[in-house]
Amino acid sequence: MALAEQFDSSNVDIPPGKGVATSTEVKMVAEGVDVYYGDKQAIDNVSMEILDKSVTAFIGPSGCGKSTFLRCLNRMNDTIDIAKVTGRIYLDGEDINSSEVDPVQVRARVGMVFQKPNPFPKSIYENVAYGPRIHGLASTREELDDIVKGSLARAGLLDEVESRMHEPGTGLSGGQQQRLCIARCIACNPEVILMDEPTSALDPIASARIEELIDELRENYCIIIVTHNMQQAARISQKTAFFHLGVLVEYENTVDIFNNPRDERTKDYISGRFG
Amino acid sequence: MTDTSSEAIDKTRVHQSEAAARRRKARANAERRFQTYGVIAVLIALAALGILIFSIAGAGVTAFWQHSIKLEVQLDEAQIDPEGTRDLDTLRRAPYRTIVRDYIKGMFPEVTERRDVRTLTKLLSTGAVTELREYVLANPDQVGSKVVLHVPVSDDIDMLLKGQIDASLPESDRRVSDQEIAWVRALQDKGLIEREFNRRLFVNSDSREPELAGIWGAVIGSFYTMVVTLALAFPIGVMAAIYLEEFAPKNRFTDFIEVNINNLAAVPSIVFGLLGLAVFLNTWQLPRSAPLVGGMVLALMTFPTIIIASRAALKAVPPSIREGAVGVGASPLQTVFHHVLPLAMPGILTGTIIGMAQALGETAPLLMIGMVAFVADVPQSITEPAAALPVQIYLWADSPERAFVERTSAAIIILLSFLIVMNILAVLLRQRFERRW
Ligand SMILES: Nc1ncnc2c1ncn2[C@@H]1O[C@H](COP(=O)(O)OP(=O)(O)OP(=O)(O)O)[C@@H](O)[C@H]1O
Numbered sequence: 001m002a003l004a005e006q007f008d009s010s011n012v013d014i015p016p017g018k019g020v021a022t023s024t025e026v027k028m029v030a031e032g033v034d035v036y037y038g039d040k041q042a043i044d045n046v047s048m049e050i051l052d053k054s055v056t057a058f059i060g061p062s063g064c065g066k067s068t069f070l071r072c073l074n075r076m077n078d079t080i081d082i083a084k085v086t087g088r089i090y091l092d093g094e095d096i097n098s099s100e101v102d103p104v105q106v107r108a109r110v111g112m113v114f115q116k117p118n119p120f121p122k123s124i125y126e127n128v129a130y131g132p133r134i135h136g137l138a139s140t141r142e143e144l145d146d147i148v149k150g151s152l153a154r155a156g157l158l159d160e161v162e163s164r165m166h167e168p169g170t171g172l173s174g175g176q177q178q179r180l181c182i183a184r185c186i187a188c189n190p191e192v193i194l195m196d197e198p199t200s201a202l203d204p205i206a207s208a209r210i211e212e213l214i215d216e217l218r219e220n221y222c223i224i225i226v227t228h229n230m231q232q233a234a235r236i237s238q239k240t241a242f243f244h245l246g247v248l249v250e251y252e253n254t255v256d257i258f259n260n261p262r263d264e265r266t267k268d269y270i271s272g273r274f275g
Numbered sequence: 276m277t278d279t280s281s282e283a284i285d286k287t288r289v290h291q292s293e294a295a296a297r298r299r300k301a302r303a304n305a306e307r308r309f310q311t312y313g314v315i316a317v318l319i320a321l322a323a324l325g326i327l328i329f330s331i332a333g334a335g336v337t338a339f340w341q342h343s344i345k346l347e348v349q350l351d352e353a354q355i356d357p358e359g360t361r362d363l364d365t366l367r368r369a370p371y372r373t374i375v376r377d378y379i380k381g382m383f384p385e386v387t388e389r390r391d392v393r394t395l396t397k398l399l400s401t402g403a404v405t406e407l408r409e410y411v412l413a414n415p416d417q418v419g420s421k422v423v424l425h426v427p428v429s430d431d432i433d434m435l436l437k438g439q440i441d442a443s444l445p446e447s448d449r450r451v452s453d454q455e456i457a458w459v460r461a462l463q464d465k466g467l468i469e470r471e472f473n474r475r476l477f478v479n480s481d482s483r484e485p486e487l488a489g490i491w492g493a494v495i496g497s498f499y500t501m502v503v504t505l506a507l508a509f510p511i512g513v514m515a516a517i518y519l520e521e522f523a524p525k526n527r528f529t530d531f532i533e534v535n536i537n538n539l540a541a542v543p544s545i546v547f548g549l550l551g552l553a554v555f556l557n558t559w560q561l562p563r564s565a566p567l568v569g570g571m572v573l574a575l576m577t578f579p580t581i582i583i584a585s586r587a588a589l590k591a592v593p594p595s596i597r598e599g600a601v602g603v604g605a606s607p608l609q610t611v612f613h614h615v616l617p618l619a620m621p622g623i624l625t626g627t628i629i630g631m632a633q634a635l636g637e638t639a640p641l642l643m644i645g646m647v648a649f650v651a652d653v654p655q656s657i658t659e660p661a662a663a664l665p666v667q668i669y670l671w672a673d674s675p676e677r678a679f680v681e682r683t684s685a686a687i688i689i690l691l692s693f694l695i696v697m698n699i700l701a702v703l704l705r706q707r708f709e710r711r712w
């Protein structure tokens with residue numbers, strides 16, 4: 001696919017009835033979130049509501065703070081010494097940054113899939129079984145087996161790996177590894193799944209499978225995905241948020257972002273004039 | 276070239292110009308020169324190593340065999356156990372010295388003078404009597420029958436037979452008299468002198484008699500010392516490394532600690548010995564010469580090495596593994612112990628083995644805490660006085676007997692073998708587990 005074509009808004013066509021939020025339940029709320037890396041501000045006063053049982057896409061030029069904001073939603077920024085997050089983020093009405101909340105608990109409820117597939121250097125089975133095991137989701141070996149198989153099946157990987165569950169997960173192809181990471185994530189029974197450019201390292205076929213998977217998962221989860229691929233955002237998301245230089249510029253139904261963006265910057269970005 | 280306009284570089288063909296050809300040649304020359312220097316440096320290093328190994332091996336290889344006399348004696352019951360009780364105490368007190376002397380006297384009936392008989396008996400090591408006694412104690416049923424034992428000759432005779440004492444020198448200039456040489460030749464003619472593998476070097480402990488001296492006591496002493504060192508330095512070092520690398524906030528204070536750990540690694544080992552003497556022996560009143568204290572001192576020396584290696588190994592674990600674990604809701608402790616530490620373990624173990632190899636070869640701190648005493652017994656516990664391999668080498672090197680020279684080199688060969696085995700282990704470990712992610 002030619003680059004110009006990919007970024008040309010005239011090619012981003014949204015099938016009728018898609019790209020519109022159908023859910024009304026609010027899962028997460030951000031209020032006046034600022035993020036600083038040392039003295040440098042990366043996120044400036046972002047407020048938004050994220051709907052349950054839908055896919056929300058974050059788009060924006062490189063370095064605008066999409067990953068940074070995403071990582072606020074499961075307190076992943078705690079692991080970066082110099083990062084400082086202020087403002088409030090609610091998960092089901094509870095402030096996840098309050099001192100009573102255990103960040104480990106938050107991360108169990110808000111799972112994450114990373115840009116680069118990062119399976120543990122253990123067997124495929126162990127990769128998926130790890131989360132349920134530490135969270136006590138299975139009391140017997142059979143239950144654990146069921147969770148592992150079920151998660152792999154939902155990630156569309158079971159058929160390919162069923163015969164080699166005890167071989168290392170790092171021996172899979174890139175696309176398989178990413179699906180393994182998704183299986184690992186959903187095995188923990190999260191409520192929200194954060195995905196940071198999950199298909200950027202994959203070929204179109206592997207990407208398409210993951211997109212299908214995301215579409216299926218939407219029925220049960222709140223999914224937030226960062227992507228540089230406009231087509232992808234248009235295909236799979238119901239809501240789209242456009243970030244620019246750490247500011248949330250526009251946040252609407254996906255159809256509206258792509259078909260009639262209100263802000264000049266959004267328009268320029270989706271038509272490929274800067275990025 | 277006189278025309279200035281031709282001086283200007285022709286931008287279209289810069290990489291085909293004469294100047295470019297000159298640059299390429301200069302580059303190739305520089306590369307060849309550098310490679311030559313590299314090869315020379317490697318050759319010098321190899322030559323140094325070769326000289327070291329050959330000189331030590333050349334000096335020490337003769338210590339791996341030894342000459343012995345075939346002792347073929349009738350164990351007379353009336354002499355050894357007149358009451359026939361086979362009581363161990365009786366057996367232990369039997370006159371083995373007389374038996375051995377009578378045997379050797381029987382070889383040379385013409386020798387009758389008391390002084391000559393004594394000299395004649397001295398052809399044999401004092402170990403001959405001990406070994407005969409030990410044999411009878413181990414096999415009481417053999418009393419009354421004829422037994423054949425191979426007992427060592429004395430160290431001077433061994434040296435003579437190995438050609439390390441020159442028989443052509445005037446009699447006054449050598450430690451073996453003409454008479455003794457004549458007796459030895461006679462025994463050789465009878466086929467009673469044999470050359471055998473020097474088993475005693477491996478199974479005996481230290482002795483004043485070179486022909487009986489062995490390294491077993493020192494090996495066990497070193498083993499106990501290493502066990503103490505490992506038990507202290509490994510957990511402390513690895514825990515400290517994990518805390519500093521994975522949990523400690525990065526601030527001035529942790530920077531300060533880091534600098535000091537690096538300094539600690541550079542402290543001369545004798546300083547740790549002095550510290551051990553002052554604190555462990557004088558203040559805490561721990562036993563002298565014991566593997567316990569030796570191990571504690573060497574642990575002090577080893578643990579900065581382990582911390583530094585462990586931190587490097589932990590740092591080499593890619594952050595994506597940590598993110599993956601944290602992302603599925605693993606706590607910091609679970610992340611480290613389930614994911615990071617297993618991946619860092621090969622590196623940590625490699626560092627530990629190298630640290631332990633250094634500790635195994637260390638002498639100076641052990642001298643400071645008194646592990647330099649003559650110990651003829653195999654230590655039974657970590658609090659008993661013991662020798663250690665490097666100290667044993669030091670002690671033998673300091674002994675006047677000619678026969679200790681080859682044994683010193685032999686002990687060095689044995690110590691080096693241990694070190695080489697440990698280093699090979701470290702290399703294998705590193706290769707086996709390299710980059711599994
Ligand atoms: N660990 C960090 N330390 C310091 N600055 C950081 C760190 N991570 C990100 N930043 C800075 O924060 C800003 C936002 O980065 P972020 O990774 O969120 O961008 P992004 O929108 O995800 O970009 P991309 O699309 O390239 O992934 C950038 O200017 C970046 O340099």
Ligand SMILES: [Mg+2]
Binds near residue numbers: 066067068196
């Ligand atoms: Mg990013």
